[in-house]
Amino acid sequence: MIELYYAPTPNGWKISIMLEECGLPYRVAPMQLGRGDQHKPDYLKLSPNGRMPAIVDHAPQDGGGPLSIFESGAILIYLAEKSGRFMSAAARPRSEVTQWLMWQMAGLGPMLGQNGHFLLYAPEKIPYAIERYTREAKRLYGVLDARLAERDYIAGDYSIADMACFPWIMTHKAQGLTLDDYPHVKRWYALLRARPKLQAGLALGKEERKPMDEQARKLLFGVDAPAHADAQGAQQQ
Structure with a gap:
């Protein structure tokens, strides 16, 4: 089972689309970026950069313990290799x-x-x-x-x-x-x-998309974020 730490943004959608397309079983750990979930200590153990998404594979192919991966590009490559789909081995x-x-x-x-x-x-x-x-x-x-x-x-x-x-x-x-x-x-x-599978990936967490309030703006743009965070925009999450 893949655990997906996710919010409905462009980088989050990359992974929800891939999981729907490749058919690997997954469950979602919803993240509220405007409330600072990405800066919490437990999440930073999975994603040291304090950015979303991240995954934890609870059944990795090497048979070992849970494997966590951050950075959307690295996650896509990992899922392609695990599923054997959407990236050739040649x-x-x-x-x-x-x-x-x-x-x-x-x-x-x-x-x-x-x-x-x-x-x-x-x-x-x-x-x-x-x-x-x-x-x-x-x-x-x-x-x-x-x-x-x-x-x-x-x-x-x-x-x-x-x-x-x-x-x-x-x-x-x-x-x-x-x-x-x-x-x-x-x-x-x-x-x-x-x-259809791409549409299913885009629909994930659609109800969680809310207008940005002042607290969210400060967290997302680095005003009140922890020292490790940068001032990139919400779409960069």
């Missing part, structure tokens, strides 16, 4: 998947997170920051659009690379972007959105 196709997964982890997610923060959550509008991150968001969408010009999925077959990118592309309206400007991304987005 060197070349596996390399394609991991390259695009790392692209999402290092580029698409962080840059869209910053863009969303300065557009939606920053206490004052900073034109330089808005222009800088909007420009980078558009560049990254262009990279993905070019990649999808001659293929249905990002790395050959449907894979964890698609699952990692999709929840962030879901935020395109909040990012001030339109998919009409990226026709190949738009086609891919519609293709993935039609998957």
Whole structure:
């Protein structure tokens, strides 16, 4: 059984989608990020960075005790290897998947997170920051659009690379972007959105999504967070 420490955000959705798609049994440990669950001592033992998601595999393949994993990209790779699905064992196709997964982890997610923060959550509008991150968001969408010009999925077959990118592309309206400007991304987005298991993953914890109050804003943006936390936006969780 996989225990999923989860809140319904783009990085959380990556894992709920994968668990639904690969069919591994799991249970959810809901997290209230706006109340600081990610900074509690017990959770920091699982995720030292104080970020969500994390998993605990209570039946790891080595037969040992419970195994905890943090960082959404590492979790996706672990689940793909455990289930034998959505990432090839062959060197070349596996390399394609991991390259695009790392692209999402290092580029698409962080840059869209910053863009969303300065557009939606920053206490004052900073034109330089808005222009800088909007420009980078558009560049990254262009990279993905070019990649999808001659293929249905990002790395050959449907894979964890698609699952990692999709929840962030879901935020395109909040990012001030339109998919009409990226026709190949738009086609891919519609293709993935039609998957029933992906929809099941997105629906997980939907009732927990609430408007951000002042206490949540302070915790999520580092004002009242513990010293180990940074000032990234809520979408970076």
